[in-house]
Amino acid sequence: MVRHLTTTADLTDGEIEAIFEEANGYLNGETNQKLRSRLVINIFFENSTRTRSSFEVASRRLGAEVVSLDVASSSESKGETMHDTAANLDAMGASAIVVRHKNAGAPKILSKYVKASVINGGDGAHAHPTQALLDLFTLRQALGDVRGKKIAIVGDIRNSRVANSNIKLLTRFGMEVILVAPPHFLPKRSNVRATWNIREVVDELSAIMSLRTQTERHERPIYASLSDYAVNFKITKELLGDRQIYVMHPGPVHRNIDLDDSVLSDPRSLVLRQVHNGVATRMAILSKFVLEY
Numbered sequence: 001m002v003r004h005l006t007t008t009a010d011l012t013d014g015e016i017e018a019i020f021e022e023a024n025g026y027l028n029g030e031t032n033q034k035l036r037s038r039l040v041i042n043i044f045f046e047n048s049t050r051t052r053s054s055f056e057v058a059s060r061r062l063g064a065e066v067v068s069l070d071v072a073s074s075s076e077s078k079g080e081t082m083h084d085t086a087a088n089l090d091a092m093g094a095s096a097i098v099v100r101h102k103n104a105g106a107p108k109i110l111s112k113y114v115k116a117s118v119i120n121g122g123d124g125a126h127a128h129p130t131q132a133l134l135d136l137f138t139l140r141q142a143l144g145d146v147r148g149k150k151i152a153i154v155g156d157i158r159n160s161r162v163a164n165s166n167i168k169l170l171t172r173f174g175m176e177v178i179l180v181a182p183p184h185f186l187p188k189r190s191n192v193r194a195t196w197n198i199r200e201v202v203d204e205l206s207a208i209m210s211l212r213t214q215t216e217r218h219e220r221p222i223y224a225s226l227s228d229y230a231v232n233f234k235i236t237k238e239l240l241g242d243r244q245i246y247v248m249h250p251g252p253v254h255r256n257i258d259l260d261d262s263v264l265s266d267p268r269s270l271v272l273r274q275v276h277n278g279v280a281t282r283m284a285i286l287s288k289f290v291l292e293y
């Protein structure tokens with residue numbers, strides 16, 4: 001049976017552990033050509049910098065051929081339905097299709113029409129499972145045992161698929177998530193602890209995950225300027241003090257809005273480590289979904 005990765009709930013704890021073990025091997029220099037002569041198609045209906053290139057690098061390192069189609073040249077803009085796009089990708093013989101779309105649920109729809117495994121590269125504000133997996137992997141690498149440790153997710157949580165997937169995955173693996181945002185950026189319904197004032201919780205934290213303000217998903221401008229938002233929600237060195245708090249961000253970072261320059265260059269920043277680990281994690285994910293299903 002073909003299986004697809006639409007949310008982290010598609011994987012059992014054991015499968016996630018196995019993915020992490022394989023990813024660790026890649027970080028330690030293991031190489032293989034498991035996906036030799038397989039075709040991975042990246043179809044990105046929405047912009048991406050690092051996710052798309054991360055999947056490309058991961059696929060190539062395993063010997064796969066990669067074709068990346070982006071929004072400007074995709075035929076959806078010419079009126080083709082998702083169903084027909086899918087049928088065409090299938091006809092090219094893809095083993096895996098990595099899809100990003102502005103609409104929540106698009107990868108699920110695509111998966112109904114293809115023989116390949118569909119991997120969600122981010123759908124609307126719904127889910128970004130591979131990002132959450134690489135984030136958990138990175139947290140474990142930094143913190144060791146993550147159970148009982150606390151992480152603040154800061155910023156535009158309501159519109160963030162990264163936050164959505166991380167809230168589910170990190171709590172499932174025993175972390176306590178605290179949401180830090182102004183009320184209009186908090187999820188409408190949520191039983192996760194929340195505050196607008198990070199200073200209230202900073203002493204409890206082992207990590208902070210800062211998010212970009214998703215201006216493209218706002219129906220109308222919420223802040224007069226992003227610098228108004230930054231007054232309360234930018235992560236600064238002054239806020240961290242000498243606490244051992246790791247700082248993460250999925251990128252792209254709004255410098256000096258989400259994170260201060262000095263925080264980005266601080267040894268407590270895991271931002272580039274996330275990108276580095278992302279390739280190894282996606283290699284393990286791709287090999288699982290291409291070879292096992």
Ligand code: NCD
Nearest residue numbers: 051122128162212250251252
């Ligand atoms: C994010 C995304 O596109 O969901 N970036 C990423 O995939 N690393 C976050 C964002 O766009 O702010």
